Amino acid sequence: MEEQSFFTNFLVNLRSSCKYYTGYPKDLGPSKVIHFTSEREFVQLLHQGYPVVVAFTIKSNYSKHLDKVFEESAAEFYPHVKFLRVECPKYPGFCITRQKKEYPFVEIFHSPEQAAAQGRVADPNITKYSVKVLPFNYDLSAYGFREFFKRHGVRSSDSN
Numbered sequence: 001m002e003e004q005s006f007f008t009n010f011l012v013n014l015r016s017s018c019k020y021y022t023g024y025p026k027d028l029g030p031s032k033v034i035h036f037t038s039e040r041e042f043v044q045l046l047h048q049g050y051p052v053v054v055a056f057t058i059k060s061n062y063s064k065h066l067d068k069v070f071e072e073s074a075a076e077f078y079p080h081v082k083f084l085r086v087e088c089p090k091y092p093g094f095c096i097t098r099q100k101k102e103y104p105f106v107e108i109f110h111s112p113e114q115a116a117a118q119g120r121v122a123d124p125n126i127t128k129y130s131v132k133v134l135p136f137n138y139d140l141s142a143y144g145f146r147e148f149f150k151r152h153g154v155r156s157s158d159s160n
Contacts, residue, residue: 032074036086051110106136
């Protein structure tokens with residue numbers, strides 16, 4: 001009995017203290033993944049200035065795996081990188097604008113900047129912004145995101 005409680009305490013300590021522990025379940029606390037509700041809220045999120053990793057999903061077994069990866073990655077990179085999940089069957093218009101045929105897929109939006117005025121502006125109250133969008137084609141894991149952020153100079157922690 002005493003051995004079992006030692007082992008349980010050991011695992012709890014390992015899960016909470018080791019950044020690279022890969023066993024499940026991991027205690028990640030409350031979810032840090034944001035669920036897409038509107039383009040307006042998405043734009044507001046971009047204006048916060050953080051990189052936003054977006055998963056465009058449909059119901060599938062692979063999307064279930066992606067959800068686990070997103071939960072873990074969102075917890076690891078919080079608050080420097082935001083993770084957003086779009087359920088494409090609920091928001092087809094937003095997903096169609098990405099012009100992809102294969103689902104799920106991941107894109108990273110970052111560095112919003114005010115765009116140069118292009119031609120006549122119909123409404124002077126409208127400000128246009130330019131955002132870099134990078135397709136994510138690395139290993140779908142927290143490690144893959146970390147390597148991607150390093151390669152593309154995306155700030156993902158206090159140390160970089």
